[in-house]
Amino acid sequence: MTSPDRYAEERWFLVRGLPAVVRRSTLVRHVWSRSAPALAGLAVIAANSILVVKLTGKHTIDIDGRPDLSEGVVLASIVVVLPSAMLVGWLVARITTPFRRAIAGYGALGIIVLAAIFGGPSYRIWVNFVMAASSVGIILTLTATGLGSIAGWAARDTMSNLALASGMFVRALPVVLLTFLVFFNTYVWLMAAIVSRGRLWLAIGFLFAIAAAFLVSSTLERVRPILGETAAGPEDADRLAGTPFEDIADEPGVDPLSRFERANVVFVVAASQVGQVLTVALATGSIFFVLGLIVLSPPLLASWTRDSGRTDGQILGMTLPVPDPLIQTTMMLTAITFMYLAAKAVTDKEYRAQFLDPLLAELRLTLVARDRYRSTRRGH
Template identity: 60%
Template sequence: MAASQSPERIAAESWFLAHGLPAVLRPGALVRRVWPRSAPALAAFAVLMAGSILIVALTGKHTIDIDGTPTRNEWFVLAVFVFGLPVGALVGWLVSRLSMASRSVASGVALVVAALGGIFGGPTPFHVVDLLIELVVVAVIFGCTACGIGSIMGWSARTTVANLASIGDLFVRALPVVLLTVLVFFNAAVWTMVSLITRSRLWLALGFLFLIAAAFLLSSTLDRVRPMLRSTDKSPDDDARLAGTPFEHLPDRPVRKPLSRIEQANVAFVLGVSQLLQVLTVAIVTAAIFFVLGLILLSPEVLDAWTRGGPSDGQILGMTFPVPQALIQITLFLGALTFMYLAARAVTDKEYSTRFLDPVIDDLRLTLVARDRYRTATVGE
């Protein structure tokens, strides 16, 4: 077996991918084992396509169109729509815990299920169009895996789940703005506005707010991580912390080799995405609370008074749901406002930085120590 394909080398490369630093790998390493590495994303996509088969089988339509009180079958369709993404994420996580050989099998099964979804389900009644859409999605999945974006997103998702306690703490700290947005939620003028503007214009406004908050959050995060990128110092306890990893017995350098521009961009991107996902998770939870509150409180009379007779059928991705359109729009608006506040709070809150950002930066610093050992062992490649 070639040195580049030795179990130790494969374990080291898998370790870097699991820690969201694909740029550290030697040239050509990312394109190896793309088929099994893509299995989690393919499995999640297969779950969504299986759900589309169920929807078409129950309704005879390739889209959801529920107007008025849902029937029993329509309630089941709503359940498939609501739980499709969580179940897909769960299946993808379970597949990610399999061995590489089992993942290869899972990738094949997922593609078969996706193909069946294009024939018996899919977003359109035209099989050729559905199969072409699936082909594009599969190509994007393989592309993201081959360039390392998939590993970065996977690391960010695992980090977010592992720091649910910090998310809960951030939500508690966001309660003042949550209470403030209650005033927005019960403001008839805001309801009138969101009921009259088009969804495309609303998305433009939400994108504008997101870009402002994201730019502020990312710039502040880069300021925090820049000293780590420039530093060449190493900690005495690095050897103990790398115990049990593929780098435990690899030779080390006394001084860290400077990072390349691609590696610096990788580290900055990893930290930025993890911060955005952390804040976005809390904003989504807050928006969901207001959405449920609206379902409880809104009546046809109240909705008519607040929206001045605006459209009532909810539209999501071209699908019609038995919820007010204005409720969907104001939920998105309040979620964006919460995201902006939390982005600013995450940057200025020193306790939050100590509990979440500092450990992530320290883990990345240790990963860079492992990167030096990996580069020393593979020198000349």
């Protein structure tokens, strides 16, 4: 088998979030070109830091009170920077040849270096270089270990199932309406104004762990049948047409799934469900955040928080003209919504039929391709 065929096969598995299937040397080979989408996204964020420094003259975002024109542009850039980074990363990921993706990666690295000089979070250039080098190193490490391919697959899967997420949001309307009562509760706002951000993150992490346990336990029950034995069916040949495995015959006696491959399969399914539920929960939290921006006024904030709430808030180290109790209340409601939806996803038959069953069918087909891939490796 030629090298391009082997590369196409292994890239096919990496795109589907199963790095445990391919050879260990494959994860290290072409690591720069495979990291190019993430590097491109990081370059967009780095370029945004240059814009912030040029507009405000500061390396930190500190906006309180009514923003002026330049600060308004900075706020707008904060809103669009993550979607822009995802779009640029997606466009780079569509580049098929390793050489061109490597060129895109080097171009992104150049922008990151320029941002360390003319932008960045610190006035000290060497600090910016250390942080940039650390970020690039983390991206390369995630790619070399295969975790980057799983993260990329989860992001693509979440984006491709936005229609299902909207349907899940409609079915979650009862809890959304109930959460409205929580949102307009004085004691919730008082707690949000008093509790520290660190304690709030601990509480959110606790709720997230419980919800994730629901999803992982149900995932194990649903995935266990396909982990035992992946027998190829007559329809698999048609479904594998157009893939690098269409001309490979199914052979019995292929090596069973290793422990790492089993863990990879379970993690992929669980990550896909978490991505779906988290998308709906974040959409719900965004609705409440915008609602708070509309209805909240200084007198109402003082009344709900008993004069304990700050009129500016901290998000990722940035000071923004958004009341901190609104940020904390939105975080709590998002976590509660996530926990409810995770429990509902375990018992919702319609959700399983529309999302989980097709996902498991696609995963079973991927494991059939894995058996064909392993049979060719054994032959050589």
